[in-house]
Amino acid sequence: MPNRSVFYVSDGTGITAETFGNSILAQFAAKPRHVRRPFIDTPDKAFQVVREINETALREGKRPIVFVTLVNTEIRDIVVNANAMVMDMFRTFVEPLEAELGIKSNHRIGRFSDASKSQEYDDRIEAINFSLMHDDGQSSKNLADAEVILVGVSRSGKTPTSLYLAMQHGIKAANYPLIPEDFDRGALPSGLAPHRKKCFGLTIAPERLAQIRHERRPNSKYSAIENCRFEVAAAEQMMRREGIAWLSSTTKSIEEIATTILRDIRPDRLVY
Amino acid sequence: MPNRSVFYVSDGTGITAETFGNSILAQFAAKPRHVRRPFIDTPDKAFQVVREINETALREGKRPIVFVTLVNTEIRDIVVNANAMVMDMFRTFVEPLEAELGIKSNHRIGRFSDASKSQEYDDRIEAINFSLMHDDGQSSKNLADAEVILVGVSRSGKTPTSLYLAMQHGIKAANYPLIPEDFDRGALPSGLAPHRKKCFGLTIAPERLAQIRHERRPNSKYSAIENCRFEVAAAEQMMRREGIAWLSSTTKSIEEIATTILRDIRPDRLVY
Structure with a gap:
């Protein structure tokens, strides 16, 4: 599908339209051109997008695929008249849901509108700051506030996972490395001992770990396969002994x- | 809607189902109970979810709303027979798209399958590491590799925005604070000067800034409203003089x- 374009048209950021569209397009072995058109919130802007879609259809000889999340019906009616295959999640799902729930949708514009004023949003920002402050065992202060503490050897995926949990789910996720000194002592880092129940382990195949570490410090003891094998085995042994659940990040x-992790820790406010 | 449950049922992480469902539910003034059921990839698990949905319908006296992203038709056929209003994005959108494109969908399971092996995924992880290393002006090393450098006064929103750009879009986003010393000197921090074209500014209403800083350091000069007014005015003046585009994060x-920012910087590999 080299000569085919996909448009994401939204009156908000277009993030919902794009996530929605990507999840559908992921079902096809095709790499269409992506065109984002966020903040389409006036008829003028809508007509301009329609012109662009129609010109694209002419140029490519195929009508574009258009994912829309447009709450305002006047604007939506303009866009659906483009020469395109329009996928409209609101009309398809929101309107039947109104009937089911017996209430009218409030037709808010975009899922993130006023997000910056909500408690949920403030919690996410606070969680990001918490996770940054507790990245890589930087601080054992306030660890009691952590909802989860990821543990594992260096480069097992703790940092990006902590930040993702904070950013997407507002989870205060600390992370703490398990290092050779801990294995020599045969005990968890002392700062962690009181919080063992909140620990969750990440492990990784030694071959993959060596590869990742090699990019960072080539030809070092740190990245040597024998050392990676030793650290991973020692970390898994420690987690097993301490009763810490873990998973392998190798192919995830x-x-x-x-x-x-969320399924495992089941934070109170996220009903599982 | 206190006695109403929403299920997210997926054969993958359920992230697509949840994003999709949330964007639809955001249109309603209702807070249903959320129940996530990821990794439903065998008929046994599907029957178990159906039992759970049916029991919920009985208990609440209202059939649940169920968002499904199930690629396997055998499993899907089991779940759609639950006593529920089922919203099926694949059947609704993927199948018509097959007809439009004239190709069969590959029925991959989940948008993230094999993600960990893709170049796009590696780029995201690398971008997260880059953004962490270049948070808060920590390092001017490799700033040439940054795709965008966010500048602004302390607590204007630079850090969470940089991490979001990295995590969601694989953008190498550095961030650099503008501090009183820069205003006294009347010049950008020297490390930034060669990269002025990549800078993007964040500003914020002084009242909001004072409130945020107050939570961190109450009753300090740092959080005083007069100081916040001075810093914001000085930062905006500097950005104006240096020709740096900026936006206000106050209500965003x-x-x-x-x-x-993406619309402004238009990175080469993301077609706009």
């Missing part, structure tokens, strides 16, 4: 790791 | 800020 994305 | 979420 941070989204998949985070989902598994 | 990080998603909205990031979308605006």
Whole structure:
């Protein structure tokens, strides 16, 4: 599909339209051109987008695919008249849901409008700051406030996972490295001992770990396969002994790791 | 809607189902109970979810709303028979798209499968590491590799925005504070001067800034409203003089800020 364009048209950021569209397009072995048109919130802007879509259809000889999240019906009616295959999540799902719930949708513009004023949003920002402050065992202060503490050897995926949990789910996620000194002592870092129940482990295949570490410090003891094998085995042994649940990050994305952790820790405010 | 449940049922992480469902539910003034059921990838698990949905319907006296992203038709057929209003994005959108494109969908399971092996995923992880290393002006090393450098006074929203750009879009986003010493000197921090074209400014209403800083350091000069007014005015004057585009983060979420920045910087690999 080299000569085919996909448009994301929204009166907000277009993030919902794009996530929605990507999840559908991921089902196809095709790489269409992506065109984002956020903040389309006046008829003038809508007509301009329609012109652009129609010109694209002519140029490519195929009508574009258009994912829309437009709450305002006047603007939506303009866009759906473009020479395109329009996928409209609001009309398809929101309107039937109104009937089911017996209430009218409030037709808010965009899921993030006024987000910056909500408690949920403030919690997310606070969680990001918390996770940054407690990245890589930087601080054991306020660890009691952590909802989860990721542990594992250096470069097992703790940092991006902590930040993802904070950013997407507002979870205060600290992370703490397990280092050779801990293995020599045969005990968790002392700052962690009181919080063992909140710990969740990440492990990784030694071969993959060596590869990742090699990019950072080539030809070092740190990245040597024998050392990676030793650290991973020692960390798994310690987690097993301490009764810490863990998973392997080797073939998992941070989204998949985070989902598994959430299922395990079941934070009170996220009903599972 | 206190006695109403919403289920997210997926054979992957359920992130797509949840984003999709949230964007639809955001249109309603209602707070249903959320129940996530990821990794439903066998008929047994599907039957178990159906039992749970049916029991919920009985208990609440209202059939639940169920958002599904199930690629496997055998599993999907089991779940759609639950006593529920089922919203199925694949059947509704993927199948018509097959007809439009004239190709079959590859029925991949989940948008993130094999994500951990893709170049795009590696770029995201690298961008997160880059943004962390270049948070708060920590390092001017490799600033040439940054795709955008956010500048602004302390607590104007630079850090969460940089991390969001990295995590969601794989953008190498550095951030650099503008501090009183810069205003006294009347010049950008020297490390930034060669990269002025990549700078993007964040500003914020002084009242909001004082409030945020107050939570951190109450009753300090740092959080005093007069000082916040001075710093914001001086930062805006500097950005104006240096020709740096900027926006106000006061009432914007990080998603909205990031979308605006992307539209402005138009990174080569994201077609706009």
